[in-house]
Amino acid sequence: MFRVDYFDGSWQNPSIIPYGPIEISPSLSALHYGQSIFEGMKAFKNQDGAPQLFRPIDNIKRLNISAIRMGMPQIPEELFLDGLNQLVSLDRDWIPTKAGSALYLRPFMFATDDFVGVRPSINYSFIIFCCPVNSYYPQPIKVRVEKKYVRASTGMAGFAKAAGNYGISMLPTSEAKKDGYDQIIWTDGKNHNFVEESGTTNLFFVMNDKLVLTPKLDGNILDGITRDSCIKLLKAEGYEVEERNISIDEVIESAKSGSLTDVFGTGTAAIIAKIAAIGLDGIDYELPNPEKRKVSNWLYKTIYDIQTGKAKDTFNWVKVIS
Numbered sequence: 001m002f003r004v005d006y007f008d009g010s011w012q013n014p015s016i017i018p019y020g021p022i023e024i025s026p027s028l029s030a031l032h033y034g035q036s037i038f039e040g041m042k043a044f045k046n047q048d049g050a051p052q053l054f055r056p057i058d059n060i061k062r063l064n065i066s067a068i069r070m071g072m073p074q075i076p077e078e079l080f081l082d083g084l085n086q087l088v089s090l091d092r093d094w095i096p097t098k099a100g101s102a103l104y105l106r107p108f109m110f111a112t113d114d115f116v117g118v119r120p121s122i123n124y125s126f127i128i129f130c131c132p133v134n135s136y137y138p139q140p141i142k143v144r145v146e147k148k149y150v151r152a153s154t155g156m157a158g159f160a161k162a163a164g165n166y167g168i169s170m171l172p173t174s175e176a177k178k179d180g181y182d183q184i185i186w187t188d189g190k191n192h193n194f195v196e197e198s199g200t201t202n203l204f205f206v207m208n209d210k211l212v213l214t215p216k217l218d219g220n221i222l223d224g225i226t227r228d229s230c231i232k233l234l235k236a237e238g239y240e241v242e243e244r245n246i247s248i249d250e251v252i253e254s255a256k257s258g259s260l261t262d263v264f265g266t267g268t269a270a271i272i273a274k275i276a277a278i279g280l281d282g283i284d285y286e287l288p289n290p291e292k293r294k295v296s297n298w299l300y301k302t303i304y305d306i307q308t309g310k311a312k313d314t315f316n317w318v319k320v321i322s
């Protein structure tokens with residue numbers, strides 16, 4: 001793993017060390033006050049067998065956006081990228097090549113003061129570790145529209161990949177699971193009228209295989225790199241894409257009328273997670289056969305082929321590691 005520590009006002013002593021336990025103080029401030037942020041990305045082997053990353057600069061920029069919101073120091077882009085490159089280069093033999101598999105990379109930063117008062121920590125650690133992940137073709141999932149709990153609302157930190165945002169999602173998700181759902185769809189914190197995102201994925205709704213809707217970046221949802229890639233690829237392919245508020249009513253009405261042809265979540269782990277049914281107030285609305293979904297099938301293949309160097313990287317997203 002790559003590790004660099006922040007003390008005396010700067011990042012110091014970057015090094016690559018064996019993966020293993022780290023010693024922490026019981027008063028470690030990250031554990032008490034939640035200054036803890038992370039990223040998730042993947043390394044692949046291209047058709048020549050060289051390791052490559054998908055849009056790593058976007059992960060680095062997003063980590064720094066999370067850092068600002070959580071009152072943590074930013075990490076210089078070159079320091080992050082350098083650590084990433086050296087780690088992946090060193091660990092290249094761990095990148096699996098089976099279809100759908102990858103080397104998952106987990107960069108994260110946390111506060112390390114051993115001090116019990118509530119204040120921004122003065123010391124931090126930044127670590128990147130990696131682990132091979134198997135091909136991940138999730139079954140189409142059943143989601144429930146969440147109308148009791150809220151993930152984020154105006155002025156909160158919904159746009160940050162901050163640990164606390166995931167802590168608060170555990171109970172609501174468990175409750176949905178008890179009722180037979182795989183995930184929840186978060187809705188706006190004011191009136192629960194608009195859809196936001198689902199689990200660790202951004203949401204897309206396709207009307208008549210033509211018009212693609214996705215919630216706009218309102219500060220409450222993650223600015224997903226897969227989301228952005230999907231929008232750009234869809235537009236280049238001639239689809240109409242709208243980033244805007246999407247009401248639950250609009251989703252349910254279009255599901256009932258049959259104009260809702262595809263619904264899916266997007267994220268690094270699965271790329272595309274197809275949604276088979278949406279539950280609202282005890283009624284499940286079944287969506288069209290997941291195997292025949294035109295848009296989600298096309299997006300999965302297109303993105304995966306770019307990531308593994310099979311398709312032309314027209315947007316210059318891929319960074320090959322020497």
Ligand SMILES: *Cc1c(COP(=O)(O)O)cnc(C)c1O
Pocket residue numbers: 040161197199200201202222223224225226227266267268269
């Ligand atoms: C990480 C994450 C996403 C997806 O982001 P990607 O950059 O596409 O992996 C979406 N929503 C939440 C809440 C997330 O944590």
